[in-house]
Amino acid sequence: MLRSLPALRTIAALLLAGALALVWALSAGDLPIPFSDVVGALFGGADGMAASVVRELRLPRAVAVFACGGLLAIAGALMQVLLRNPLADPYVLGISGGAAVGALGAMLLGLAPWLVDAAAFAGALGAMLLVFGLAHGDGSWTQTRLLLTGVIVAAGCGAAVTLMLSLATDTRLQSMLFWLMGDASGASRPWPALVLMVVGLVAVLPFARDLNVLARGELSARALGVRVERLRYLLYVLASLLTAVAVTLIGSVGFVGLIVPHLVRFVIGNDQRVLLPAAMLAGGTLLTLADTAARTVIAPMQLPVGVLTALIGVPVFLFLLSRHPR
């Protein structure tokens, strides 16, 4: 237990950072709200405009963004182990492509927002089943084949998305582009995503040491008693579901799922027992910061959050990469 003490310290620090990011997200905006009023609105049952802005506008959005950041970071970390490839991200197997085809198709038809969400989720699950069926059809399961199938399905989805964009009218084009870049302004029902984020983490934590072994290679893992087949199903289904929920909620925010696991790995190493919870918290924090910046830096205009995650993430990543002892 003593050996897990540094891990607990890391988690505690990240919890604090996440809480601070959420408070900033609730207080910053067109109407700046001081910290005490934020607390009052959340816990004191305060009334008035400031309180309702916090509770009804900013809280759902902040929670949605935090949950999506956490979901994408966990999904990315899991995909990297599943594919034994540091370049894997939650979208590499075509989940976001499928979601984009569904969502943009619904937008093209002018369907209601909840139907757009439903179509995005259906598209994500469709892509997941398609890739799984094609890559796993004969019962074998090689990483290269899975990766290749996913990349090809994603490319097909990309073509379909481009086609739909070229068919769209100008009025719909902007919302379609925002969806593609990741847009949190429409996120209205964030709590299921937050619950799923925690459930996903709890579901995978018992297997975290198995993942450490699997990262060494399939053969070693099997010889060390890891039930690799079962573990891969779990990783694939869980990572896909988490990604599908995040993409449905705020669109394909790029980069969080790729970069956050690496950032955390630079700082605390590749022990999945620490990496997974730390990546979840760091992903949520980073995306919350990015989204708050996206809606405040050039207010009243709002930037797509995906742009900000890349603008923040790239220099931070390159800085850590250059300092990382080789």
Next chain:
Amino acid sequence: MNAAAEFLLEADRLALKVGERWLCCEFSLRLAAGECLVLLGPNGAGKTTLLHTLAGLRPPSVGEVRLGGRPYAQWDALAAARFRGLLPQQQPDHFSATVLQTALVGRHPHLGRWGWESDDDVALARAALAEVGLADIAERDILNLSGGERQRVSIAALLTQAPRLFLLDEPTNHLDLHYQVATLELFARLARGGRGVVMVLHDINLAARFADHVILLDGRGGVAAGSRDEVLQADRLSHAYNHPIRRVCGDGRRVFLPD
């Protein structure tokens, strides 16, 4: 206790087929504690496939493999991992980890689902690293190691696993001459201490030096299994490797040389 339980590893009328090709016809083997078995044969003869079958990682095409007297089907995967350990051929590492962390992976089957490595586990891993001459670089990143050093990290992870039966796929791969002999002597010492060793080797002379039993696959389905002196005959080796091999005696040692 039945008599079979005295053997760490038994194969009964074992035969292996990959696709439509038979790698080896039916043969049997028994390995008791304290013994060392070497698998020899030309490239593609099926040495690795045979080793993986003996490790319970693929089902035999014909026959049965028993570990500690029980077929693999009756073993829990983690319990089997505490009994036998495998040194696979080197696989590329993609994620950075320290040498010590990598050695600690060997403790996996000994820990419960929520278990965290204890100080005893760390001490075991450090002792294993010292055995392979890596104690000084325990905190280095494995991605920065040479091939030989990474091979020794894998050996240290296997020692940390502390199984009774070691299954080694070309343990001397990537190692320089000194570490080749040192590694085989290490496993010979472990065998004398009551463990069992099965290893795939390419070097006939190292096999002659360390093996008690030899299984020679000829790549055409033929198998010669028996004691070292029965199997390591110049004519048998020449046939299996499809290359003339001569036995030379000198200094009280026999050396096999390719013509």
